[in-house]
Amino acid sequence: MGLFEQSQIPLNAAIKAMKLDPNAAAIIEQPERTLEVHIPVRMDDGTTQVFTGYRCQHSTVMGPAKGGVRYHQNVNMDEVKTLAFWMTCKCAVAGLPYGGGKGGVIVDVTKLSERELEALTRGYIDKIAPFIGEKLDIPAPDMNTNAKIMGWMMDEFSKIKGRFEPGFITGKDLSMGGSLGRTAATGRGVVTAAIEALKVRKIKAKGATCVVQGFGNVGSWTAKLAHDAGLKVIAISDVFGAIYSEKGINPYKLSEYVATSPQHSVKGFKGTKEITNADLLAIQADVLFPCAMEGQITKANAAGVKASIICEGANGPTTPDADEILKEHDVLVVPDILANGGGVTVSYFEWVQNLYRYFWTEEEVIEKQTDMMVKAFKEVYELSQEYKVTMRVAAYISALKRIAVAMKFRGMY
C-alpha cells in the first residue's frame, strides 16, 4: 500500500465516526492540484543534470495552501501528496487560516556543492513561481531545507515578480522578515504536546524519561526543550546510529559535539553507549519522540514499544498497522498533525508579521504558540473521549469539522 493510501485509513475512520456527509468526504480525499517540474542545473563539472521536483496543493478551502519543501533522494509524488494532505489537516487542527501544500525535489543534498544547491533552489522556484504567492501557496522549510534555502527562494521569487513579497515564504532568516522563535517552533510545540499528554497519563514532567529519534531541526529542538522542561533525555539517534545514557544526555552539549565531530553524528558522545535504532524504539521510557521520518514505528516493532506516550515530531512516523497494536498496548499516541503543528503555527505568525510589517518579541511568539497548542491538544483529547477513538482519529475529526463547515459555506457540497 502506498503512503497516500495508508494516510487515508485514519481519515476514513474519522469520516465514519463523525458520520461526515459523503459529498464532503469525496472532496477532501483528493488533492486539488499537483505539479511535476524538471529543473536543469549546470553542475560544477560543466555537465547539466535535470532534477525532478513537485508541488502539491492539497486544499485551499481554509486559505492559501501552506507547507514546506523537502530535499531528499527518496522524494516522490505519492509522498508529496501525502505530506500535503497532512498539512491540510495539521493547519485545520491548529485553527490556522490555511489549506495544505507540500513540495519536494529528488536530490541527495550531500552530493551537491553550495553553488549547485543554490542553482537547484532558484530553478525550482522558477518552475513553480506561477503557482505560489502569499495569498495562494506559501512554502517553508522541511527535511534538508533551512533559512538559507528560504533566502534564495525569496530572492528568486522577488526577481521574478519584481516586488518584495516576504509573506510568500516562511522560515526565513530574521534579516529578511523571519519570525523570532521559528527555528525552535516545531520542537517547542512537540514538547508542549508531550507535557499535556503526561498530564493525561498523570506522570510528572519533571524527571520523566524520554527518547528522541532523529537529531535534525525537530529532534534536536525537541530534545533541548524537553531537557529544559525537566525531562530526562536518555537516548537520541540520527541517521548514523543511536546513543544511550541512563543518567541522561545534555542535548545542548550534544549539539556542540555534533557540530565539531568529523561525521557530524551523535555517535561517540562522551558518557553514552552506542545502541541500535531498533533498541532505541524499544527503550522503557515515559515518552518516545519519533522526530526522523515516515514509517518508523511499524507492525514489526510496535509491540516492542515500552513508552507510555508517543509524541510524533515527524510526519507519519507510525503506520496504520502499528497504530492498531499501540492501541491494544494502551500507548497514548499524540499524532503528528497535532504534535508537530508548532512549526506551521509560527510560520503563520511570521506571515502575519510580514503582512503587517510589524514584528513581535520572542516571548509574544512563544506565548501565543503555547496557548494555541494547549487549546488544540485539549480539543483533540476531548473529541477522542467523546467519540471513543484514538487521538489520531480525533485529530482528523477536529480537522474535518472545520474544513467541512467551510466547504459547506463555499457551496462546495
Ligand code: GLU
Ligand atoms: N515542514 C513543516 C511541517 O511539516 C512546516 C511547514 C510550514 O511551516 O509551512 O509542518
